[in-house]
Amino acid sequence: MANPEQRPIGDYLTEEDNFEISDTVWYSGEVGKLNIQPISIEIQNPEIPIRVKQYPIALEGRKGLKPVVENSVHQGVLESCVSPHNTPILPVKKPDGSYRLVQDLRAVDRHQRRPDSGPSSEAQLYWNPETKPKIEEYTQVVKFLYEKLTEEDNIKWTKEDNDKLEKLKLKLASIPALSLPSLEKPFHLYVNVEKGVAHGVLVQEWGGVKRPVAYLSKMLDPVSHSWPVCIQAIAATAILVEESRKLTFGGQLIVCTPHAVRNVLNQKAGKWLTDSRMLKYEAILIDSDDLTLEVNKILNPAQFLYGEPADNLIHNCLEIIQYQTKVQGDLKEQALSEGEIIYVDRSSRCLQGKRMSGYAVVDGKNMQTIEKGRLPST
Structure with a gap:
């Protein structure tokens, strides 16, 4: 706040306002000091001086910094010393024409010793x-x-x-010896998914034995985590196929998985996947001429990457999805020919920061409300 002597009091303050305001709020030019221990910055390799050549400063800037430096020395903010370190200073012009001093500490920041919070x-x-x-x-x-x-x-x-x-x-x-990929031979990719993680082993046959070329693993996105495992296998296979392309360079790729990826993608995935995901997975898994999908019911290497493999390896993906996604075993899609028809609906919204939920039961014939009420907030 500027000194009131520099401005007409009548323009901003009345005499009563000026009398009631404490003198301590006006700018006096004094530098406040905190009653704390001096701040000390530790640098790496202190025996090596940090020396950055001073930038050229115009004469106007030097004259502008002179009163700033003299005032800081007078108030004990700056002290004269001899140091092997040096960092440049910059004069920054204020709107009123005066200058303020800015120190370039980027060199110090690069050598600052930070607290040890464990390995980087x-x-x-x-x-x-x-x-x-x-x-x-x-x-x-x-x-x-x-x-x-x-x-x-x-x-x-x-x-x-x-x-x-x-x-x-x-x-x-203890990394095992991996074979070098050969573009003249087909690649076999063994894929499986467990606990939201896609596991894969890329192998090639050498001397009648399939040798690993690369181990692949990738976390599925949060949306995929909510899908049935057999549908997760579609996303896992597509992700690992794209990762394998970095090594196969368009070579023949045979994908082996315990899930019927092609059948699930064509028959069941439409209820779970958006159109964009469907187009993406179809382009990767079905429309690729150099890709072959195989259903492998025997143990494959990818199933050993997360511990012991599951026991139910032989299964029908379509039946498993139907069983896992069915609300009730005896629930049918067709309405019953006998009995009453009722509709149930629910709603939830935030009122004044609190979640409120409710329900309603409606008669299917006359569309009259049979029952309605609140649901617990927890």
Whole structure:
């Protein structure tokens, strides 16, 4: 706030207002100081001086900074010293024509020693993608690192996290020998899905033995998690086929999975997938000339990537989906020829920040309300 002596009081304040306002609110030019310990910034390798050459400053800027520096020295904010470190200063002109001093501390920020919150998650995620095709159950092993990066607060590194990191290092140190891909031979991709994670093993036959070329794993998106497992297999297969294309380069790819992906996509997926997803999955899995889908009811390598495989490997996907998505075993789509017909509806909305829910039962003949009421909020 500007000093009232510099402005006519009648323009802004009355004499009574000026009398009641404390003098401490007016600008005086004094620098306030906090009663705390001086701030100390630790830098990495303090024995190596941080020296950045001073930028050229125009004469007008130098003259503008002179009273600022002299005032700071007079009030004890700046002290004269001899230091091996140096960072440049900049004069910034204010609207009123005066200058303020700005210090360029970018060089200091680059060498600042930050608190140790455990291993650098960003660094781990940097080198993990390079070895991703070589690690079994990669997605599950590194899932905790991604969760740490999404935390809003500072990263809390626990003993359990450290054990998981050591497990990841052990897997890196014990990576099995993978075969080099050959574009002259067909590729076999074994796919399975478990707990929302798509697992896959890309193999090629060498000397009558199928040898792994890459281990693949990918988390399904949250929407896919709510689907029946047999429909999740469609998304898992499409995702891993796209990942395999990075290694096959258009070579012949034979996909083996315990789920009837083609039949489910053609007959049951329409009730669960949007049109855009249907077109995407059909383009990847059905319209590709170099892709062959096979239903493999025997154990495949992808089923061992997350532990012991399930017992019910032999199943009919269409029957399983019908069973899992049916509301009640004896419920039919056709209306009963006898008995009363009633309709049930419910509604929910927020009123004044509180969730309110209700229901109504209506007679199907005269459309009169039989019963209505509130539902519990919890």
